[in-house]
Amino acid sequence: MKKIVQGIHLIDSYYIEKAVAAIYLIIQNKEVAIIETGTSHSIPVIEQYLSKQELSFNNVKYIIPTHVHLDHAGGAGKLMQLCPNASLIIHPQGAKHMIDPSKLITGTKAVYGEKLFNELYGNIIPICSSRVIEADDNFQINLAGRKLHFIDTKGHANHHFCIWDKTSQSIFTGDTFGVSYREFDIENNIFIFPTTTPVQFNPKAMLKSIDKIMSYNPRFICLTHFGIINPTEKVVNQLKQSIKIMSNIAVENYNKENKEQVISNLIMEYLLQSLTKMGIKNLDLAKKKLTNDVNLNTQGLIFWQQKVNKTSK
Numbered sequence: 001m002k003k004i005v006q007g008i009h010l011i012d013s014y015y016i017e018k019a020v021a022a023i024y025l026i027i028q029n030k031e032v033a034i035i036e037t038g039t040s041h042s043i044p045v046i047e048q049y050l051s052k053q054e055l056s057f058n059n060v061k062y063i064i065p066t067h068v069h070l071d072h073a074g075g076a077g078k079l080m081q082l083c084p085n086a087s088l089i090i091h092p093q094g095a096k097h098m099i100d101p102s103k104l105i106t107g108t109k110a111v112y113g114e115k116l117f118n119e120l121y122g123n124i125i126p127i128c129s130s131r132v133i134e135a136d137d138n139f140q141i142n143l144a145g146r147k148l149h150f151i152d153t154k155g156h157a158n159h160h161f162c163i164w165d166k167t168s169q170s171i172f173t174g175d176t177f178g179v180s181y182r183e184f185d186i187e188n189n190i191f192i193f194p195t196t197t198p199v200q201f202n203p204k205a206m207l208k209s210i211d212k213i214m215s216y217n218p219r220f221i222c223l224t225h226f227g228i229i230n231p232t233e234k235v236v237n238q239l240k241q242s243i244k245i246m247s248n249i250a251v252e253n254y255n256k257e258n259k260e261q262v263i264s265n266l267i268m269e270y271l272l273q274s275l276t277k278m279g280i281k282n283l284d285l286a287k288k289k290l291t292n293d294v295n296l297n298t299q300g301l302i303f304w305q306q307k308v309n310k311t312s313k
């Protein structure tokens, strides 16, 4: 797996376990942008990496979570305290949650439960509004002469943007371009599927955002979950297809009494079948790796259907 592409450095945040959630640094003439913060537990890893490059938190100019879900933005408040010269760049719909994270904390506890929340995320620290820059669609920033361009991408969340780095022809896609774990790579084939986390999943918007991302003709897609991939036609088709299949599973089974169980079983079955077709043999290990995503996707799909059913009544 590529770990460094033209000034882009991939760091493992060790969220849950290794190779689940990435943090990217763009380093340009000693100026640093941090894209995705991981959680507050990830901060020592970032500090160590910077010091290996003979840099420190003083060199950090921008801290840029793609959206405010806490595996992407949980460490932002603590990092902002440690990086005196940094501004936080965030989607306009996410800014209020970084300035006052109370609703974000309550919402995340509803998904993970109090105990797991504390283990995974620790303290979430508010950020002073004077240090927050809201990035609309087409917003641009300058990192020592290197332009970073923001693209509004709904579908996974309404507070989600992606970042286009023309210098490396890369796009940082957060959760918009799905999840693809490197342990499932076989030769040139990769395994990719959408993340439909609660509470704003919208399949139509997600498909549109994927087209928007591809309209830049990126050479590389920097996935938060996990790593740098080439967005070939095959990869894009696989991703789009799986959005449709997972959405259909939700639509077809939403009215069943034990919908949560049925939907999560069907999603796991679909993912394992796809892996089998690719030639992956150790399905027990695959199941273990995918369980958390399947649970989150199931919750998000059911939430989406609840909303659809409410508005159509």
Ligand SMILES: [Zn+2]
Pocket (backbone or CB within 6 Å): 067, 069, 156, 157, 175, 197
């Ligand atoms: Zn997310």
